[in-house]
Amino acid sequence: MPEGHTIHRHARLQNADMAGRRLGVTSPQGWAGDAAAEADGRVLELVEAYGKHLFYRFEGAPAALQVHLGLFGKFWRWDDPAPEPRETTRLRFTGGEHTLDLTGAMISGLITPEEETKLLDRLGPDPLRSDADPEKAWERLKRKRIPIGAALLDQSVIAGLGNAFRAEVLFACGLRPTKPANKLTRKKFDELWATTVDFLKRGEGSGKMVTVSREEAGMPPSRLTGSDRVQVYRRETCRRCGGPTRTAKIAGRTLYSCPVCQRG
DNA sequence: AAGAATGTTATGTA
């Protein structure tokens, strides 16, 4: 079995090393047929991401191949020779020593420059990008009365956070998830933004979500395993105070928090 | 074996 790259926010990085190669691109089950046909035999120049949307840019191709992994999307890397595609394989990249298969993605198809512009206008700033403008997030947050816990999942406010990171960012900022988004002070927002940048960048380096500081870890945080790497997400007890965590459905997803550590 | 999951959108309702 190869390593399967799961849907983490940072999965976008995991196939960047295919760039610079002339690739065969096929769509075994037809889902991304046009995109695969247009990309086939071209050099992959760039893999980049805005939030959770990945863009594969091929030499001389006006449209990009867009991938959104959604909840189940996964890239599989095989050392060649790769096995036959599975029933659920939607896209296959070949060339070089590896084969990359995509399964379970929410989106995999062509996106024109016009469509891309529209999408990027809708998305909030991506904390991982150097061109991110936090003012845009602040402006959009200010006019929302929804709980901050819901706003952090709204990709038009900040692009790239998911259910796990929203819980951990709120915890790190000591914020009650139900606090109305427009009640955040500018100071708190700045802290929140800085936290998202920090957390996402840590994940970018390690491929893992680690939201526990070195001091709290008592060891290099990279050595922590499983739910020990986080403070509240999917935990029964708060890693910091040891008290029981609380769960609530906010914006349709289970949000974990600590009633003791998050009173702001 | 039902249900939850590191997600998003369309649609209906208030």
Place this chain on the structure above:
DNA sequence: CTACATAACATTCT
């Protein structure tokens, strides 16, 4: 226009 619930869709894991 904002907000919220529900269903739909992708698939794997406990």
